[in-house]
Amino acid sequence: MLRIEHAYWLLALFLAGAASLNLREHRWWHAAFWTVLAALFAGGDYVLTATKAQHQLPAQLAGVGVLALAVLAPRMKRGHIIERSVEEREADALRLRHKLLIPALLIPLVTLLVALFGNRANFGSLPLFAQKQMTLTGLALACVIALIAALIVTRAKPSTGLAEGRRLLDTLGWAALLPLTLAALGGAFAATGVGAAIADLVRMVIPVQSALACVVAFGLGMVLFTVIMGNAFAAFPVLTAGIGLPLLIQMHGAHPAILGALGMLTGYCGTLFTPMAANFNIVPVALLELPNQNDVIRAQWKTGAILLVVNLALMYLLVFRF
Amino acid sequence: MHWLPLLGVAVVVAGFALRFNPVPVVVLAGVVSGLCAGRSIGEILGLLGNSFVSERALLLFALTLPAIGVLERAGLREHARNWIASLRSLTLPRLLIAYLGTRQILSMLGLTNVAGQAQTVRPLLAPMAEAAAEKRGAPLDQNERDDVRAFCAATDNVGLFFGEDVFIALGAVLLIQGFYAQHGIELQPLQIALWALPTAIAAFLIHGARIVLFARRIAQDKLTSTSTPAAERDAAH
Numbered sequence: 001m002l003r004i005e006h007a008y009w010l011l012a013l014f015l016a017g018a019a020s021l022n023l024r025e026h027r028w029w030h031a032a033f034w035t036v037l038a039a040l041f042a043g044g045d046y047v048l049t050a051t052k053a054q055h056q057l058p059a060q061l062a063g064v065g066v067l068a069l070a071v072l073a074p075r076m077k078r079g080h081i082i083e084r085s086v087e088e089r090e091a092d093a094l095r096l097r098h099k100l101l102i103p104a105l106l107i108p109l110v111t112l113l114v115a116l117f118g119n120r121a122n123f124g125s126l127p128l129f130a131q132k133q134m135t136l137t138g139l140a141l142a143c144v145i146a147l148i149a150a151l152i153v154t155r156a157k158p159s160t161g162l163a164e165g166r167r168l169l170d171t172l173g174w175a176a177l178l179p180l181t182l183a184a185l186g187g188a189f190a191a192t193g194v195g196a197a198i199a200d201l202v203r204m205v206i207p208v209q210s211a212l213a214c215v216v217a218f219g220l221g222m223v224l225f226t227v228i229m230g231n232a233f234a235a236f237p238v239l240t241a242g243i244g245l246p247l248l249i250q251m252h253g254a255h256p257a258i259l260g261a262l263g264m265l266t267g268y269c270g271t272l273f274t275p276m277a278a279n280f281n282i283v284p285v286a287l288l289e290l291p292n293q294n295d296v297i298r299a300q301w302k303t304g305a306i307l308l309v310v311n312l313a314l315m316y317l318l319v320f321r322f
Numbered sequence: 323m324h325w326l327p328l329l330g331v332a333v334v335v336a337g338f339a340l341r342f343n344p345v346p347v348v349v350l351a352g353v354v355s356g357l358c359a360g361r362s363i364g365e366i367l368g369l370l371g372n373s374f375v376s377e378r379a380l381l382l383f384a385l386t387l388p389a390i391g392v393l394e395r396a397g398l399r400e401h402a403r404n405w406i407a408s409l410r411s412l413t414l415p416r417l418l419i420a421y422l423g424t425r426q427i428l429s430m431l432g433l434t435n436v437a438g439q440a441q442t443v444r445p446l447l448a449p450m451a452e453a454a455a456e457k458r459g460a461p462l463d464q465n466e467r468d469d470v471r472a473f474c475a476a477t478d479n480v481g482l483f484f485g486e487d488v489f490i491a492l493g494a495v496l497l498i499q500g501f502y503a504q505h506g507i508e509l510q511p512l513q514i515a516l517w518a519l520p521t522a523i524a525a526f527l528i529h530g531a532r533i534v535l536f537a538r539r540i541a542q543d544k545l546t547s548t549s550t551p552a553a554e555r556d557a558a559h
Contacts, residue, residue, distance in 0.1 A: 008378050011385055044375035051372050060364055062371025066349060073345035084395050093397030093404060100398045104445055107386055108436040115433060136382055139435045146389040154396035164391025169384060174345050179380040181348045185334075187373025188352035188366070192327040192359035200324075228331055233494070237501050245505060256507050260498035261487065261517035268483040272476075275338055279380055280482075282344070284439040284475035288448055290468050293341075299469070300476030303529045307484075310524045318517070 001123070003130040005045050007140030012041035018166040029075040030170060036072070037177065040065050066184060073174035081167045096153065103149035107142045114138025168287075175286040178278035186234045195234070198225060199242025211252045212316060218243045219312045222263055223270035230276025232267025239263070254319040262315045269311065272304030273297060330355025383440045390445050399449040406453040414454040414470075414537040418477050419530050421447055425481025426526060430488040437482075439475060447474045458541045466540060473536055477529065484525035487518035494518075 015038035022031035040062055050058040093100065114121075115135040121128040129137055147161050154160075169176065189195065199221070206217040221243060225235035244263060248254040271277045274297070281296050290296070330351040337347030349370070356366035390398075406412055428436050437443075448471045455462055455470050462470065487494045495514050502509050 004379070007382060007385065011378075011382065014385065014388065040375060041378060041381075044378050047371060047375045051368070056364070056368045059368040059371040059375075062375055063367030063369070064371070066370045066374050067367075070346040070349035074343040086400070089395070089397035090400050091397070093400035096396060097401060098405075100393055100396060100401050103389055104393055104398060107389065107441050108433075111436055112433060133379065135433075135435055136379055139382060140385050143385040143389055146386075147392065150389045150392040150396075154392055156392055156395070160392055160395065161388040164395050165388030168387040168391045168394075172384075174343065176381060176384060178344055178348070180374055180377050181345055183377035183380060184370050184373040185330075185348050185352045187376070188356055188369050189327070189330060191369055192330070192355045192361065193324070194327045194330060194355055197325055197328050198331075228334065233497055236497060240501060241505075249507075256502055257509050257513040258517045260502065260509075261495075261514045262521065264494050264498060265484065265487055265518060265521045268487070271483060272479060275344065276334070278344070279383075280439075280479045284443060284478075285472075287439055287444045288468075288471040288475060290472055295468060295472040296475045296479070299472035300479060303476070303480055303525070303532055306528050307521070307525055310528070311521055314520055314524075318520075 001126055001130055002128060002137055002141065004133040004137050004140075007137055008041050008044055010140060010144070012038045014162070014165060015041060015169075017162045018169050021163065021166045022170070029072055030173075033069060033072040033076055033174070034169070036065050036068050040069075066181065069177060070181070073177065076173045081170055083167065092154070099153050103146045103153055106146040106149055107139075110142035110145050111135065111138045114141060171289070172283065172286045175278065175282050178282055182230050182276055182278055186229050186231060189229065190234065195225070195238035196242070198228075199238050202239075202243060203247075208247055208251070211248075211254075211320065214243065214247045214252060215316045215319070216312060218248060218259075218263060219266045219308070219315060222267040223273070223308060226267040226270030226277075227274040228276065230271070230274055230278065232264055232271055235267045235270075236260075236264055239267075248319065252320065255322045258319045258322060259315070262311055262318070266308060266311045266315070269304040269308040272300045326358035327355040329358050383438055386440050390440065394445060398445050402446050402449040403453040406450040407456070410457075412454060413457065414451060414540065415534045417447075417451055417454045418473070418533045418537070421474075422477050422481045422526065422529060422533070425478060426485035426522060429482050429485030430522070434482060434486055437478065439478060443474050443478050447478070455537070455540050462540075466543060469536075470540065473533070477533065480525055480529045484522045488515050488522055 015034045019031045019034035019038060022034065043058070043062070047058040047062045114129060115138055118129040118134045118138055119127070119131065151158060151161060202217055202221045206213050208214060218239060221239045222232065222235050225239060226232045229235060240260070240263065244259055248259055249256055271280065275282055275294065282293065284296050285293055333351040333354050334347060337351070338344065352370055353366055356369060361369070406417070425437055451470050451474050452462060452467060455466070495511050498514050499509055499511055
């Protein structure tokens with residue numbers, strides 16, 4: 001049976017491969033960085049099981065690994081890794097044409113098939129995919145199938161997969177890691193009561209008798225908290241427990257379903273503004289080789305700002321009416 | 323002390339404002355807010371390590387890199403560019419709006435991982451958009467090319483965020499339902515998802531309009547643009 005853990009092990013293998021290529025080229029910092037990350041991915045399940053069994057040491061070692069990554073990250077300079085020349089690529093492109101698209105489209109297609117039919121696929125009497133995070137398991141499987149197809153279509157050696165994957169991975173550099181460290185920070189913030197303190201702060205400064213003030217405080221609070229945490233999911237429970245539930249629902253009679261849906265989406269507007277939402281706003285900067293870290297945010301903040309106003313208006317008009 | 327852990331937030335804000343490398347800033351912020359909350363070093367390390375490995379799914383997109391890399395080596399981006407250049411009627415706003423709509427609908431169906439910055443934006447959408455933009459009759463200069471790429475990434479984000487919340491069996495809706503259930507309010511997932519529709523439509527209209535304006539700006543810029551074509555520059559380094 002295929003489980004999400006297999007995908008993590010596969011990723012650990014890829015990271016270790018990238019580390020060994022960097023080691024061979026004497027790019028020590030990159031090699032060390034990917035090695036530590038590979039170890040965290042390979043050992044992740046062990047850490048989680050151990051924590052559940054009240055055994056703290058593996059999680060603490062993982063914490064040391066995270067600190068090591070933090071020390072290594074600033075030392076990874078983005079060097080240009082030799083790529084095939086444009087002329088060679090153009091020649092291949094003209095020869096292979098649409099065949100090149102097939103493996104690329106296999107990634108979404110296989111992911112889609114697993115998401116839709118994965119729970120009906122059986123291997124003998126065993127189900128082929130575990131229920132937990134089946135779509136992501138499907139994505140991992142899709143990547144393997146797409147790689148094989150890409151190697152067949154382009155007649156490249158299997159080692160090309162690692163070499164080219166390493167090229168892109170090094171292009172990403174530490175940006176690849178940022179989403180995970182931010183998620184870890186979210187965990188640390190939640191566990192140390194940062195959320196509750198922020199909700200109290202908001203409640204101290206607004207006039208609670210005014211329904212409009214409460215709507216605006218809830219909406220802007222969601223945005224502010226999302227900007228700080230990089231994630232509306234972390235903001236929602238804090239702001240709804242602090243403002244939404246006691247003030248809007250219980251005091252002013254707001255409709256919980258509408259408030260929940262619009263409140264979450266208001267937080268999403270905040271996601272468009274913040275470098276803390278690294279996987280959406282910083283990773284593409286590295287992937288698209290843009291010069292400024294905030295280029296993607298610059299392209300999208302106006303959409304977020306207009307939508308934020310629309311959302312606040314919708315919230316005020318709808319939540320008290322149904 | 324109730325307010326002290328907020329220092330962790332201050333560390334993040336200061337670190338980003340001073341443009342330090344974000345990774346150590348973020349880790350330091352976690353350590354600071356842990357210390358302020360009176361946790362021991364051992365507890366903080368355990369907390370960091372445990373939350374880090376719990377979120378491994380966030381790096382799974384890296385598994386697409388070997389396949390995408392092999393295809394790029396064989397000219398995938400060049401082909402995507404050539405292909406779009408040959409389709410006369412596919413203009414920049416049409417391409418981006420079609421992508422935005424498709425991404426929203428796929429996310430509404432729960433298919434959030436089908437597209438993405440690594441899977442579709444870098445290898446396909448960005449080169450396609452560049453080719454579509456160059457149909458104005460002049461090549462893009464470096465700044466314009468970066469603007470087009472950034473707008474592609476932004477379009478992917480908007481499509482993902484404001485479609486996802488309409489899907490009933492995933493992430494956001496279940497989180498909202500679960501939160502209310504804990505506080506004694508029972509809701510059906512569909513009730514919540516339905517109220518995400520007005521915002522989804524508003525997001526499509528607002529970002530669609532911005533795409534049209536952006537494309538018009540790029541099309542008009544050709545009058546002032548006199549620089550070298552993107553392909554020649556790529557060959558130069």
